Amino acid sequence: MHGAEEAVSIQEAIRMYTASGPYLTFEEKAKGTIEVGKLADLIVLDSDPLTIAPEQLLHTQVDLTIVGGKVVFDRSPAR
Numbered sequence: 001m002h003g004a005e006e007a008v009s010i011q012e013a014i015r016m017y018t019a020s021g022p023y024l025t026f027e028e029k030a031k032g033t034i035e036v037g038k039l040a041d042l043i044v045l046d047s048d049p050l051t052i053a054p055e056q057l058l059h060t061q062v063d064l065t066i067v068g069g070k071v072v073f074d075r076s077p078a079r
């Protein structure tokens with residue numbers, strides 16, 4: 001069983017899912033953070049994971065997904 005002493009903060013978890021992966025695969029110059037010259041892969045969530053209650057994280061939905069600078073998913077109604 002995992003205890004509270006093994007938990008990480010929301011900020012640490014986000015960094016692990018974003019910047020740490022590309023660093024481990026030596027792709028940090030192309031992926032992991034939003035910077036000029038890097039791949040434009042990102043998601044937009046319907047709530048801020050840094051400000052909502054932790055128990056609400058599992059109910060967070062993706063509103064928009066961008067891969068390679070192109071929108072590949074948009075949950076908003078067609079315009």
